[in-house]
Amino acid sequence: MIKDQLKTLIEENDACIGVIGLGYVGLPLIVEFASKGFQGIGFEVDKKKANAINNGTSYIVDVSDEDVKKCIDSGKMTATTDFSRLAECDVIVICVPTPLRKTKDPDMSYILAAGDEIQKYMRSGQMVILESTTYPGTTDEILQPIFEKAGYELDKDFLLAFSPERVDPGNPDFQTHNITKVVGGVGEDSTEVAALLYSKIVENVHPVTSSRVAEACKLWENTFRAINIGMANEMAKLCNTLKIDTWEVVKAADTKPFGFMAFYPGPGLGGHCIPLDPHYLSWKARQHGFDSQFITLAEEVNSGMPKYVVKLAANALNDVRKAINGSKVLILGVAYKKDIDDMRESPALSVIDLFRAKGAEVCFHDPFVPEVTFDHAYTIGDGEPLYNQELTDELISDADCVIICTNHSNVDYQRVTQLASLIVDTRNALDTETRNGSKAKIVRL
Numbered sequence: 001m002i003k004d005q006l007k008t009l010i011e012e013n014d015a016c017i018g019v020i021g022l023g024y025v026g027l028p029l030i031v032e033f034a035s036k037g038f039q040g041i042g043f044e045v046d047k048k049k050a051n052a053i054n055n056g057t058s059y060i061v062d063v064s065d066e067d068v069k070k071c072i073d074s075g076k077m078t079a080t081t082d083f084s085r086l087a088e089c090d091v092i093v094i095c096v097p098t099p100l101r102k103t104k105d106p107d108m109s110y111i112l113a114a115g116d117e118i119q120k121y122m123r124s125g126q127m128v129i130l131e132s133t134t135y136p137g138t139t140d141e142i143l144q145p146i147f148e149k150a151g152y153e154l155d156k157d158f159l160l161a162f163s164p165e166r167v168d169p170g171n172p173d174f175q176t177h178n179i180t181k182v183v184g185g186v187g188e189d190s191t192e193v194a195a196l197l198y199s200k201i202v203e204n205v206h207p208v209t210s211s212r213v214a215e216a217c218k219l220w221e222n223t224f225r226a227i228n229i230g231m232a233n234e235m236a237k238l239c240n241t242l243k244i245d246t247w248e249v250v251k252a253a254d255t256k257p258f259g260f261m262a263f264y265p266g267p268g269l270g271g272h273c274i275p276l277d278p279h280y281l282s283w284k285a286r287q288h289g290f291d292s293q294f295i296t297l298a299e300e301v302n303s304g305m306p307k308y309v310v311k312l313a314a315n316a317l318n319d320v321r322k323a324i325n326g327s328k329v330l331i332l333g334v335a336y337k338k339d340i341d342d343m344r345e346s347p348a349l350s351v352i353d354l355f356r357a358k359g360a361e362v363c364f365h366d367p368f369v370p371e372v373t374f375d376h377a378y379t380i381g382d383g384e385p386l387y388n389q390e391l392t393d394e395l396i397s398d399a400d401c402v403i404i405c406t407n408h409s410n411v412d413y414q415r416v417t418q419l420a421s422l423i424v425d426t427r428n429a430l431d432t433e434t435r436n437g438s439k440a441k442i443v444r445l
């Protein structure tokens with residue numbers, strides 16, 4: 001019986017685990033399996049990434065070169081672009097991207113491509129687990145039929161489950177091993193085996209009754225964040241109108257030991273998950289005639305934040321008889337969150353684009369990001385790439401306006417407040433002491 005065969009292989013750490021897509025999610029996952037003694041094969045379409053791994057180097061902040069090298073040297077991990085090696089795997093975990101199309105509909109092409117590669121080399125006795133964030137129904141409506149069409153039968157020839165990835169890149173407290181793993185199989189056998197597998201690498205596993213529950217769970221979590229950030233952004237605008245310090249209000253509210261959870265305003269949503277995932281849920285709901293009003297409203301508020309930041313700067317420049325047109329704008333921090341290099345969906349891109357569309361001369365400093373490129377399909381400014389500038393005294397003092405878009409820890413904000421003339425702080429990067437001693441005019445979200 002497939003369930004018992006796989007359980008034995010997993011219990012004895014004898015299973016070969018294939019991971020398709022070695023990005024922010026797939027690389028830490030395969031390293032975790034290989035470090036626990038499983039044989040790990042990583043499948044990539046990007047030859048450069050596969051080569052880097054095989055040479056013992058990492059390109060992901062949360063995975064050290066040392067960990068990759070250890071796994072490669074022990075012979076427990078290898079990366080390849082040869083998908084025929086999927087046949088060697090007992091378990092195949094799919095960690096490919098799930099972006100949105102320009103129409104904001106789910107782009108399932110990566111999952112379909114992975115499913116197609118798997119069915120080409122499938123053999124009886126394998127389990128497939130999808131980890132990519134996606135709408136409820138993907139695992140049993142999209143993947144299951146691909147394998148069944150290839151002549152394989154669920155529970156007899158293959159097992160199939162969904163287990164959402166919850167990794168928070170750059171978070172030093174929570175990484176793969178200490179984040180509870182939700183697991184939902186297409187059938188009980190799949191849940192049981194997938195739960196056993198993850199129990200080998202994570203401290204807590206939470207099995208649920210179906211893949212759809214697990215898929216919905218991930219989207220609920222991220223929609224919760226998107227909506228609460230939307231509310232924080234709305235409250236920031238409200239507090240600004242009433243001339244109340246937003247950040248002091250949140251800090252005070254956060255002293256309540258129950259019933260409140262602090263979310264913070266900012267220049268807009270960023271990253272590969274929070275701006276995208278709610279669309280997967282609302283798209284699926286729309287197929288069934290249900291319109292999610294909360295998701296739509298949060299999207300409206302959050303996507304309007306870059307414009308709001310530019311408006312704050314325009315008003316402050318106006319106070320000193322300057323226009324955006326012709327002003328020098330220095331963007332401090334362009335990654336979507338502090339202390340990481342991830343630019344995906346970063347709101348700084350929209351902020352830069354809006355400033356350039358209004359004729360500002362924009363430059364940026366980000367200790368983690370060497371270059372910023374723009375997708376011309378969305379660009380209203382000139383769309384030219386920008387390159388990281390050294391944060392010299394001259395760069396700061398030459399700027400008519402400094403916009404703190406990302407509050408990286410390794411920036412000397414105190415120095416910035418001594419040299420700049422105007423700062424728009426969208427992240428509460430400037431503490432009270434720094435603000436009190438500032439020579440620059442400071443505008444806060």
Ligand SMILES: NC(=O)c1ccc[n+]([C@@H]2O[C@H](COP(=O)([O-])OP(=O)(O)OC[C@H]3O[C@@H](n4cnc5c(N)ncnc54)[C@H](O)[C@@H]3O)[C@@H](O)[C@H]2O)c1
Nearest residue numbers: 021022023024025044045046095096097098113132133165
């Ligand atoms: N990054 C996060 O913090 C995070 C957190 C939770 C969940 N997720 C979800 O996990 C999934 C993967 O995200 P990510 O951040 O790791 O993406 P990523 O872009 O960092 O990595 C995906 C990798 O898959 C590779 N790839 C694409 N198509 C492939 C194919 N057909 N075969 C093999 N490799 C292929 C790409 O080259 C890339 O290296 C997404 O669904 C995402 O929403 C991401």
